[in-house]
Amino acid sequence: xxxxxxxxxxxxxxxxxxxxxxxxxxxxxxxxxxxxxxxxxxxxxxxxxxxxxxxxxxxxxxxxxxxxxxxxxxxxxxxxxxxxxxxxxxxxxxxxxxxxxxxxxxxxxxxxxxxxxxxxxxxxxxxxxxxxxxxxxxxxxxxxxxxxxxxxxxxxxxxxxxxxxxxxxxxxxxxxxxxxxxxxxxxxxxxxxxxxxxxxxxxxxxxxxxxxxxxxxxxxxxxxxxxxxxxxxxxxxxxxxxxxxxxxxxxxxxxxx
Amino acid sequence: xxxxxxxxxxxxxxxxxxxxxxxxxxxxxxxxxxxxxxxxxxxxxxxxxxxxxxxxxxxxxxxxxxxxxxxxxxxxxxxxxxxxxxxxxxxxxxxxxxxxxxxxxxxxxxxxxxxxxxxxxxxxxxxxxxxxxxxxxxxxxxxxxxxxxxxxxxxxxxxxxxxxxxxxxxxxxxxxxxxxxxxxxxxxxxxxxxxxxxxxxxxxxxxxxxxxxxxxxxxxxxxxxxxxxxxxxxxxxxxxxxxxxxxxxxxxxxxxxxxxxxxxxxxxxxxxxxxxxxxxxxxxxxxxxxxxxxxxxxxxxxxxxxxxxxxxxxxxxxxxxxxxxxxxxxxxxxxxxxxxxxxxxxx
Numbered sequence: 001x002x003x004x005x006x007x008x009x010x011x012x013x014x015x016x017x018x019x020x021x022x023x024x025x026x027x028x029x030x031x032x033x034x035x036x037x038x039x040x041x042x043x044x045x046x047x048x049x050x051x052x053x054x055x056x057x058x059x060x061x062x063x064x065x066x067x068x069x070x071x072x073x074x075x076x077x078x079x080x081x082x083x084x085x086x087x088x089x090x091x092x093x094x095x096x097x098x099x100x101x102x103x104x105x106x107x108x109x110x111x112x113x114x115x116x117x118x119x120x121x122x123x124x125x126x127x128x129x130x131x132x133x134x135x136x137x138x139x140x141x142x143x144x145x146x147x148x149x150x151x152x153x154x155x156x157x158x159x160x161x162x163x164x165x166x167x168x169x170x171x172x173x174x175x176x177x178x179x180x181x182x183x184x185x186x187x188x189x190x191x192x193x194x195x196x197x198x199x200x201x202x203x204x205x206x207x208x209x210x211x212x213x214x215x216x217x218x219x220x221x222x223x224x225x226x227x228x229x230x231x232x233x234x235x236x237x238x239x240x241x242x243x244x245x246x247x248x249x250x251x252x253x254x255x256x257x
Numbered sequence: 258x259x260x261x262x263x264x265x266x267x268x269x270x271x272x273x274x275x276x277x278x279x280x281x282x283x284x285x286x287x288x289x290x291x292x293x294x295x296x297x298x299x300x301x302x303x304x305x306x307x308x309x310x311x312x313x314x315x316x317x318x319x320x321x322x323x324x325x326x327x328x329x330x331x332x333x334x335x336x337x338x339x340x341x342x343x344x345x346x347x348x349x350x351x352x353x354x355x356x357x358x359x360x361x362x363x364x365x366x367x368x369x370x371x372x373x374x375x376x377x378x379x380x381x382x383x384x385x386x387x388x389x390x391x392x393x394x395x396x397x398x399x400x401x402x403x404x405x406x407x408x409x410x411x412x413x414x415x416x417x418x419x420x421x422x423x424x425x426x427x428x429x430x431x432x433x434x435x436x437x438x439x440x441x442x443x444x445x446x447x448x449x450x451x452x453x454x455x456x457x458x459x460x461x462x463x464x465x466x467x468x469x470x471x472x473x474x475x476x477x478x479x480x481x482x483x484x485x486x487x488x489x490x491x492x493x494x495x496x497x498x499x500x501x502x503x504x505x506x507x508x509x510x511x512x513x514x515x516x517x518x519x520x521x522x523x524x525x526x527x528x529x530x531x532x533x534x535x536x537x538x539x540x541x542x543x544x545x546x547x548x549x550x551x552x553x554x555x556x557x558x559x560x561x562x563x564x565x566x567x568x569x570x571x572x573x574x575x576x577x578x579x580x581x582x583x584x585x586x587x588x589x590x591x592x593x594x595x596x597x598x599x600x601x602x603x604x
Contacts, residue, residue, distance in 0.1 A: 100459075100463075101459075102452075102455050102456055102459050104452070104453075104456045144467070144470060145470065146470040146471075147470070148471070148472070149472070150472040150473055150578070150601070151604075152410060152577070152578075153602075154406075155580055156600075156602055157473070157578055157599055157600065157601050157602065158601065158602045158603070158604050159473075159601045159602065159603055159604060160604040161604070164604065174411050179604055181604070183604065186407060186410055186411055197470055
């Protein structure tokens with residue numbers, strides 16, 4: 001088997017080579033690159049020679065998904081990442097696997113076995129990697145968001161999924177959340193903390209008091225003084241007005257989602 | 258708090274008078290013993306009159322409530338407010354009913370003596386209005402009670418918040434340095450062992466970091482996470498530390514604060530002498546809806562942790578998530594922590 005290692009840190013490359021030799025002394029490391037440019041150049045000329053790619057996410061001149069934007073790779077890829085695995089786990093394709101840093105032999109072994117089986121069963125592996133999904137998965141990799149809030153109702157602890165929360169708002173020093181079912185609970189975070197832990201594609205802080213879920217917005221209406229008024233898809237007692245300095249941000253957020 | 262109560266709800270204001278009107282009309286017909294005439298009379302002038310009257314009475318009482326909220330809010334004196342609300346409500350209602358009734362019979366029906374009607378209508382309407390205010394007051398008090406509960410919760414929460422955030426940012430440096438020391442010394446013996454240790458160290462930190470946004474994790478993941486930490490401690494204290502778990506079955510309903518086991522194990526290591534002649538036995542087992550963590554104590558002569566903030570955080574977190582919090586009991590040289598397992602309801 002012929003492999004390409006795309007990794008910019010020398011010790012990591014050496015360790016990987018050592019472990020590959022341990023797995024199968026016949027494995028040949030065709031080339032080692034530390035940058036996107038080098039890799040793209042090589043693939044353009046001789047991609048067919050390689051059987052398997054190892055790719056670190058962060059390279060000297062960019063991130064490895066930049067490679068996919070420039071050239072097509074239809075060989076299996078094993079990503080090496082120090083980030084948590086959830087983002088890549090979600091992206092399940094036969095020809096893609098990932099390993100966590102620091103590398104350990106056991107995981108590498110499993111990965112290589114998986115690829116081996118794949119190669120035997122699909123000799124002419126034409127499964128195309130879906131670049132867009134992949135790059136999105138990779139981009140989200142180092143960001144993890146809070147996906148549940150524990151709220152207390154009397155003696156009971158209730159778990160609220162973040163996606164089911166329509167609105168967060170501050171009333172004095174207290175922060176409340178309102179769920180889709182219009183239940184209201186206190187949360188033990190400040191709005192500042194919440195902004196850091198919530199997915200910015202889903203939640204937006206419209207002013208000093210409110211963070212809204214994009215899915216809870218029914219309508220955005222032009223309001224006096226070049227501000228905007230947000231109408232929610234449920235009955236809410238107060239008016240939610242987007243402060244003027246956030247109007248532009250809100251528009252890009254709304255269009256981006 | 259400014260909630261939209263029933264009397265300000267347009268749907269209620271529109272629909273309630275006709276509905277109550279029908280009921281009132283039935284009562285009046287019953288009073289005059291003429292229910293039989295119901296069908297022929299149903300859409301008559303009489304019922305329209307009653308609808309109108311009910312509408313006027315309800316709106317008047319709504320006005321009274323709004324005015325009282327403005328000039329005599331419930332917060333001033335509850336008893337006085339209730340008394341005033343009833344007195345004003347009843348007298349205004351009696352006045353309105355009598356006046357409108359008088360005008361109606363005088364100018365539309367052409368009657369002049371209407372004493373019986375006057376008494377009947379007044380009695381019925383006063384009853385309805387009494388219930389109207391009773392309903393209003395009950396709802397207001399219900400909301401007030403809920404608000405107070407929320408308020409109490411709030412006090413506790415705010416206290417926790419600071420601690421929680423402080424803890425979450427903390428990547429325990431002591432454990433890191435001690436473990437690096439262990440890795441370095443194992444490097445002289447075997448590269449492979451050092452490699453494994455680094456791997457376990459990474460696993461244990463990854464667990465802490467991955468759970469920094471989680472308030473609770475399942476017992477199963479907690480116990481599994483202990484594995485990496487155990488291997489590091491075993492390398493650091495060969496033959497002197499035994500970490501065991503007697504838990505065979507894991508219910509998904511059992512949840513813990515992330516890193517509970519880790520923090521307690523760390524406390525045990527920090528406060529005790531650990532040597533081959535005085536080994537540490539750290540055990541976890543289930544007992545009812547509690548997780549029991551116990552270990553033998555061979556206290557160091559000098560306390561090693563003047564202030565264990567991670568432990569303080571843990572105690573606060575459990576006090577928040579459960580009724581009892583963490584309970585500690587000591588029997589001879591054994592100390593045992595009873596950790597409540599937290600059940601989570603889905604919203």
